Amino acid sequence: MCEDVPLSAIAGVAGTPLHVYSRSVLRSRVRALDAAFASYPHDLHYAIKANATLAVVREMRAEGAHADANSGGEIDVALRAGFTPDQIVFTGVGKTHDELVRAVTLGMKAINAESPGEMERIDAIARAHSTTARVAVRVNPDVDAGSHPHISTGLRSNKFGMSPAQAHAMVTSMMAREHLRVVGLHVHVGSQITSAEPLRRGAAAIADLAGALAAEGVHLEHLDVGGGLGIPYEPGQTVISADEYAAAVLPVVKPTGLRLILEPGRWITAQAGALLTRVVDLKTQADGRWFVIVDAGMNDLLRPALYNAWHEIEAVEPRDGEPMACDVVGPVCETSDTLGRNRHLPPVEVGDLLVVRDTGAYGSIMASNYNRRPIAAEALVDGADWRVVRRRQTIDDMLQWDE
Ligand code: LLP
Numbered sequence: 001m002c003e004d005v006p007l008s009a010i011a012g013v014a015g016t017p018l019h020v021y022s023r024s025v026l027r028s029r030v031r032a033l034d035a036a037f038a039s040y041p042h043d044l045h046y047a048i049k050a051n052a053t054l055a056v057v058r059e060m061r062a063e064g065a066h067a068d069a070n071s072g073g074e075i076d077v078a079l080r081a082g083f084t085p086d087q088i089v090f091t092g093v094g095k096t097h098d099e100l101v102r103a104v105t106l107g108m109k110a111i112n113a114e115s116p117g118e119m120e121r122i123d124a125i126a127r128a129h130s131t132t133a134r135v136a137v138r139v140n141p142d143v144d145a146g147s148h149p150h151i152s153t154g155l156r157s158n159k160f161g162m163s164p165a166q167a168h169a170m171v172t173s174m175m176a177r178e179h180l181r182v183v184g185l186h187v188h189v190g191s192q193i194t195s196a197e198p199l200r201r202g203a204a205a206i207a208d209l210a211g212a213l214a215a216e217g218v219h220l221e222h223l224d225v226g227g228g229l230g231i232p233y234e235p236g237q238t239v240i241s242a243d244e245y246a247a248a249v250l251p252v253v254k255p256t257g258l259r260l261i262l263e264p265g266r267w268i269t270a271q272a273g274a275l276l277t278r279v280v281d282l283k284t285q286a287d288g289r290w291f292v293i294v295d296a297g298m299n300d301l302l303r304p305a306l307y308n309a310w311h312e313i314e315a316v317e318p319r320d321g322e323p324m325a326c327d328v329v330g331p332v333c334e335t336s337d338t339l340g341r342n343r344h345l346p347p348v349e350v351g352d353l354l355v356v357r358d359t360g361a362y363g364s365i366m367a368s369n370y371n372r373r374p375i376a377a378e379a380l381v382d383g384a385d386w387r388v389v390r391r392r393q394t395i396d397d398m399l400q401w402d403e
Contacts, residue, residue: 002274004384007316011276011353014388017296017376018276019364021389023059024382025272026360030063033229033264036242040250042260045089047227048074050265050361051273055380055389057081060268066109068227068263072099075106085109089224089261091138091186093159100125103133110136112186112224114161116170119180126179136184136224137167141205145190145198145228148307154189154202161187164209175218182218184261185210188226191266194239196248199228204252211256223253224261231270233358234310242267266361273360275301275376276316277339279352280331290326292348297330298337299370301356301363305336313339316353318346328354332371364390374398 001007002020011018034044045068046060052074057067058081066087067078078088085106092099093114100118103111104125113119113135126133140161143154153160162170171182185206189198203225210220230239240248253260277296284290303309313328324347328340339356348354367375377392 002381002386005381005386007274007276007355008353010379010381010386011278011316014377014379015392016276016278016353017300019273019359019376019378020276020386021053021056021269021273021360021378021380023380026056026059026269027063029268029272030060030065033242033262033267034064036246037250037260037262039246040254040260042262045087045224045261045263046268047263047265048077049365051269051363052077052365053378053390054081055378056269056360059380065268068265072096072102075099075102089136089186089263091188091263097121097125101129104131105129107131108134110134110183110186110222110224112136112138114138116162116166119170119174123174123177123180132179132181134181134183136186136222137171137182138162138186138188139164139167139206139209141187141189141202143189143198143201143205145193146195147190147192147230148309150307151192152190154187154198164205168209168212171213171218172216182220184220184222184224184258186224186226188263189228191228192230193228194230194237196240196244199225199245200248200252202226202228203249207252207256210258214256220258222259222261223256224263225249225253227263227265227267229264229267231267231358233312235312268361270358270361273358273363275311275356275359275363277354277356279348279350279354282348282350285327288325289342290324292324292326292328292345292354294328294330294339294354296339296356296376297332297371297373298334299332299368299373300330300376301339301359302366302368303359303362304339305334306366311340311359312357313343313345314355314357315346315348316355319348319352321347324348332373369393369398372398
């Protein structure tokens with residue numbers, strides 16, 4: 001079931017592969033994170049990159065969250081979902097001229113600047129448009145997030161932000177610029193972080209810098225500690241709770257007195273989503289285990305192939321009998337197109353429905369047309385009701401850009 005609706009009923013109408021989201025889980029996650037930080041002035045800026053489906057982003061807004069956009073496209077998603085520019089922070093390591101012009105002229109809450117060169121470009125654009133740009137400076141604190149190397153961002157060797165010393169020197173030298181207003185400091189050390197210490201150290205790096213700047217008479221408005229809070233994907237995996245996260249971050253931020261911004265993505269949407277897929281073939285492997293071949297592949301859910309990520313896989317209507325030792329694989333012509341290795345499923349037959357769990361973050365948004373496979377549909381469940389919120393791409397949709 002998803003809420004009060006059988007998954008088999010949804011798949012029967014909307015087909016597979018299909019991403020399904022629970023509205024009540026989406027909303028309760030926003031509320032839970034907000035409650036964890038209730039003792040201190042803060043804003044949750046939902047990281048649109050985790051799931052940019054308009055219906056999902058609208059749920060975030062309805063729950064009172066603001067937005068974190070990482071590209072011009074995500075700014076448009078935020079605006080179409082109803083956010084106002086002063087509710088959007090704009091991050092991104094390679095913002096183009098056009099994206100910066102858009103952000104400056106819209107008047108974002110903050111453009112999170114990644115380099116001195118970018119600060120200069122924002123200044124020039126703001127001057128050319130006779131406006132003042134609100135910027136926050138992204139600091140790279142050289143902190144190991146302890147997560148997969150592909151999604152760690154806070155090490156000196158990673159492409160993100162500036163060292164605290166460089167950020168300090170830059171803010172001091174640019175404070176007097178007429179068209180720039182430095183309103184905050186920003187940090188994001190990585191994603192799927194399962195312990196408190198990297199998150200605390202990231203926050204401490206910008207809190208310390210804010211303290212040093214205040215001592216020089218430079219007063220900011222906010223500290224943006226990014227996202228990164230992880231979720232348990234594997235049975236038995238330990239993670240910190242939202243309350244433990246707040247307990248790690250708030251004591252370092254409080255002394256600054258600055259408003260706190262958070263940019264959570266995964267923690268809000270991951271567990272609100274699942275991927276429904278049907279078994280299309282079965283065959284035995286040389287070692288006696290099975291290949292369970294399903295109609296969802298790495299183009300629908302890239303995380304297992306890209307990060308060797310674990311997602312729980314279950315039969316929607318389990319049959320009785322001896323469990324099958326198997327690898328659950330997709331139809332794409334790559335060996336990395338494996339959704340789950342060394343699993344045990346109840347006996348399955350061709351046509352059975354499986355559910356791949358916790359795919360609400362970095363699932364549908366990382367889909368591609370690889371193997372010319374159309375992008376899957378998405379459905380949102382609300383109690384006993386559900387509706388398709390993103391229709392399945394057709395072959396004609398997919399080919400319409402080709403000359
Ligand atoms: N803020 C910034 C500046 C970020 O770069 C990110 C994620 C977030 C916030 C949200 O982080 P979260 O709360 O979701 O951890 N595709 C990967 C995850 C990439 C995360 C990129 N940045 C995955 O599937 O695990």
